[in-house]
Amino acid sequence: MDDEIAALYAERGKDPNSVGIVETQYWTCQDEPLDLECGRRLTPYTLAYETYGELSPQRDNVILIFHALSGDAHVAGxxxxxxxxxxxxxxMIGPGKPMDTNRYFVICANVLAGCKGSTGPSSINPETGRPYGLSFPLVTIGDMVRAQERLLSHLGIERLLAVVGASMGGMQALEFVVQFPERVxxxxxxxxxxxxxxxxxxFDAIARHAIMSDPNWRQGDYYGGQPPASGLSIARMIGHITYLSEEQMTTKFGRRLQSRESYGYDMAVEFQVESYLDHQGNSFVQRFDPNSYLYITKAIDYFDLAAxxxxxxxxxxxxxxxxxxVSFTSDWLFPTHQSKELVRALQANGVRTTFLEITSDYGHDTFLLPNPELGSAVSAFLGQVAAREWAATRREDA
Amino acid sequence: MDDEIAALYAERGKDPNSVGIVETQYWTCQDEPLDLECGRRLTPYTLAYETYGELSPQRDNVILIFHALSGDAHVAGxxxxxxxxxxxxxxMIGPGKPMDTNRYFVICANVLAGCKGSTGPSSINPETGRPYGLSFPLVTIGDMVRAQERLLSHLGIERLLAVVGASMGGMQALEFVVQFPERVxxxxxxxxxxxxxxxxxxFDAIARHAIMSDPNWRQGDYYGGQPPASGLSIARMIGHITYLSEEQMTTKFGRRLQSRESYGYDMAVEFQVESYLDHQGNSFVQRFDPNSYLYITKAIDYFDLAAxxxxxxxxxxxxxxxxxxVSFTSDWLFPTHQSKELVRALQANGVRTTFLEITSDYGHDTFLLPNPELGSAVSAFLGQVAAREWAATRREDA
Incomplete structure (x- = not known):
């Protein structure tokens, strides 16, 4: 989707509702080691994060966004x-947008094990002076959110108006509220x-297999040399199939050829869908660390709230x-029945829960695309939550 | 599925309805070059084939089976x-089975470009004395069936009681009847x-990408050295996900670990589903030529009857x-809507067509598994066709 979204923005020109120029910030926790679920401790560690909007004097307008597998802290602007x-x-984020930065203070941090500024396998291990590689401890979704909870404490934020996430970001949101129910x-x-x-x-297992069987992977110790780009590219191509729906693929690419009038009768990339995947694979290797892909997919695979x-x-x-x-009708990576399972378990606890299944042909990636129904639902939901919360916090302050 | 089917047979012991010991036969067409859709000519070429049952004196009891991507001529026994x-x-094939060898004479040939006895990229190019590799011409589904039509002529078989195929085999059956309507x-x-x-x-594009980006592939010129086993293994793993349904994967493997009590927090293969795919990938490389995988998937991708x-x-x-x-409810590689499209086009031509959607959780692979509904439908359909055909042929002979 990356290119399309870029094209969309290029078409629109300067967005009057953009948060504008933003800067990634970094917080390093030096003094308090993070006890990981694997039994190891991580110290020090850095989280890269961005914020949008202004923190209210009551510190009661904070939305924490969690990103998905290939995302990062740079959510807006x-x-x-x-x-x-x-x-x-x-x-989704900006003045007048569903997460309205005129009202809310939005934070997003790159996950631990990532490669966009937070500590991960490509970071320097202070004990050796060399990149961690596979010596980086395996972190779970639980570890990721514990690190982010400490960032909140560092920022002096006690309670969140909302935790928000899609895909792996949703897993983090669920894990966060289970670990820190009083903060949400x-x-x-x-x-x-x-x-x-x-x-x-x-699918994740094949992606990891592709990366680890690339001869350039070298047991994860490829930094400074050639990365396992070919393996990561295959991983990303597999991912892309799961992010799109069959319907959308058919509509968008059909059986059309990329630059040929007719079949070439050779092994060249020639179908448009083939060329699209090839491009997605090749561009991803420019921006993502293969070891981070291993670590993050493993965290996703381990995730099981009921375990x-x-x-x-x-x-x-x-x-x-x-x-x-929220689920999307054509999402087959995280199908609606999984959302319904969440809803049933929440309702069994008497948790106030709204469920929305949005009709969309765009598959799992729907959350990244313009969707008025999603936008309105997010806006209305946050508005109601804020009204209720602020009725309490702002009366006390008055 | 391979291992399960083997286990199934091992459990059953000796199958009294087996066709018994069979031998693969070979026919080489020396004198009549095959004009391929790519514009090149193939000569000579060999087809490996097997037959089961006895050809009737009227030569009116022949069923031609076409195999799928990873199949071969060895259908039964x-x-x-x-x-x-x-x-x-x-x-499906044997005395008393749906394709009853007491009544029918069943033939199956390995496809051109295959690696199970028919001429393909791993065959010796008589012009060079070395394996063809990528110099083998790209063959289409149309080319495959034209070669098999010649085999039938060689065997003295004019008309077929039935052409039968599932998956890519079904594509060949459709192509055959369109090219040779009077023979079917x-x-x-x-x-x-x-x-x-x-x-x-x-999915096929990623599979080919994985094979061709394996450094051992060497532009297809790997014979005598290390084959691109790792790439082929990834290709097969991807294939296996598409052959199974989500429901069946969940039922069969769930989130269970293979040999560990709890997570190992490392990059080892540990989920059962991961181990299953790994095994499928590794065992496939023992029996299949990576270049054949490229050629056959390309033939499949090119297939479009309306083109x-x-x-x-x-x-x-x-x-x-x-x-x-016939379609299967949980088959997402060849979903029911594709079968319905066939049925509509046939009915628009007034072709007598029966459509059967079988409820199954086993996905695309359902056709390879015991399924009484499929067995009865095949048996009944062939019985009716034979009755009608034989009413004509055997009356004439009488």
């Missing part, structure tokens, strides 16, 4: 005046699930936040 | 008394389509055979 492409969810007024979980599905694990509990219902037993759960 | 695994559709009394098209879907092309015609309806305009079209 531009890093330089000449950037042609804004942050990955710019459609509401949860917006989009195109996500309480656990990675078997088929999802299968170690009797049931998913039990997982949500301490939750007081209210929920908006 | 065993090659040696110690074989533990029979041919790939042994469930009936068509049994299972889990197939009039064209490869965009999503199907996308060069105004419509699919026009493609079937000369057809007089009757049809049984």
């Amino acid at each position: 531009y890093h330089t005046p000449t950037d042609t492409k804004p942050g990955w969810w710019d459609l 007024a509401s949860v917006l979980a989009i195109a996500t699930a309480a656990r990675m599905s078997t088929q999802g694990i299968a 170690g509990r009797h049931s998913l219902v039990e997982a949500f037993s301490g939750v007081t936040a209210e929920f908006l759960v | 065993y090659h040696t008394p110690t074989d533990t695994k029979p041919g790939w559709w042994d469930l 009394a009936s068509v049994l098209a299972i889990a197939t389509a009039a064209r490869m879907s965009t999503q199907g092309i996308a 060069g015609r105004h419509s699919l309806v026009e493609a079937f305009s000369g057809v007089t055979a009757e049809f049984l079209v």
Whole structure:
């Protein structure tokens, strides 16, 4: 979708509702090691993050966004005046947009194990002076959100108006509210699930296999040399099939050839869909670390909210936040039935939950695309939550 | 599925309805070059084939089976008394089975470009004395069936009681009846389509990309050295996801770990589904030529019965055979809507067509598994066709 979204913005020219130029910030936790689920400790660690809008004096207008597998902290706006492409969810965040920066203070941090400024396998291990590579500890979705909770504490933020995420971002939102129920007024979980599905694990397993069987991978110790670009490219191509729907692929590409009038009867890339995937694979290797792809997909595959509990219902037993759960009809990576499972478990706990299944042909990627129904739902949900929260916080302050 | 089917047979012990020990036969066409759709000519070429049952004196009991991507001519029975695994559709062919060898004479040939005895990229190019590799011409589904039509002529068989195929085999059956309408009394098209879907092309494209980006591929010139096993293994893993349904994967593997009690927090293969795919990938490289995989997937992707015609309806305009079209509810590689498209185009031509959608959780692979509904439908359909055909041929002979 990247190129299309860029094209969309290019067409629109300067967006009057952009948050404008933003800067990535960095926070390094030096003094408090993070105890990871794998039993190891991580220290020090850095989180890259961005913020949009202004923190209210009551510190009661904070939305924490969690990004998906290939996302980063740069959700909205531009890093330089000449950037042609804004942050990955710019459609959603800005003055007058669904997450209205005239009202809310929005934060997003790059996940641990990522490669966009937060500590991950490509970071320098202070003990050796060399990149961690595979010596980086495996972090879980739980570890990721614990690190981000500390960032919030560092920023002096106690309670969140909302935690918001789609896909792996939704997993983090769910994990966050389960671990820190008292810190969250509401949860917006989009195109996500309480656990990675078997088929999802299968796709991730092949992606990892492709990266690790690339001879350039060298057990993860490729920094300074050639990265396993070919393996990462295959991983990304597989991912892209799962992000689109069959309907949309057919509409968008059909059986059309890319630059030939007729079949070439050779092994060249010739179908448009083939060329699209090839391009997606090739451009991804310019911006993503293959080891981060291994670590993050493993965190996704491990994610299972009910694990170690009797049931998913039990997982949500301490939750007081209210929920908006959203799925897309043509999303086959995180299908609607997984959202419904979340809704049932929440309702069994008496959690106030709104469920919205949006009709869309755009598959899992719908959340990244212009969708008025999604935009209105997010805007209305946040407005209601804010009204209720502020009735309390702002009366006390008055 | 391979291992499960083997296990199934091992459990059953000796199958009293087996065709028994069979031998692969070879026919080489020396004198008549095959003019290929790519514009090149192939000569000589060999087809490996097997037959089961007895050809009737009237030569009116012949069923031609076409195999799928990774299949071969060995459809039923065993090659040696110690074989533990029979041919790939042994469930369907034998005395008393749906394709009853007491009544019918069944033939199956390995496709051109294959690697199981028919001429393909791993065959010796007589002009150079070395394996063809990428110098082998690209063959289409149309070329494959034209070669097999010549085999029939060589065997003295004019008319077929039925052409039968599932998946790519179904594409060949459709192509055969369109090219040689007068030679076919009936068509049994299972889990197939009039064209490869965009999503199907996308999966095949990644598979080819994986093979061709394996450094051992060497532009297809790897014979005598290390084959691109890693690339082929990835290709096969991708294929296997598309052959199974999401439901079945969940039921069969869930999130269970293979040999560990709990997560290992490393990059090892640990989920059962991961281990299953890994095994499927590794065992496939023992039995399949990576270049054949490239050629055959390309033939599949090129397949489009309506291409060069105004419509699919026009493609079937000369057809007089009757049809049984079968799809499976959980098949997402060749979904039911593709079968329905075939049925509509056939009915628009007044072709006698039966459509059967079988409820199954086993996805595309359902056709390879025991399924009483499929067995009965095949048996009944062939029985009716034979009765009608024989009423004509055997009366004439009498």
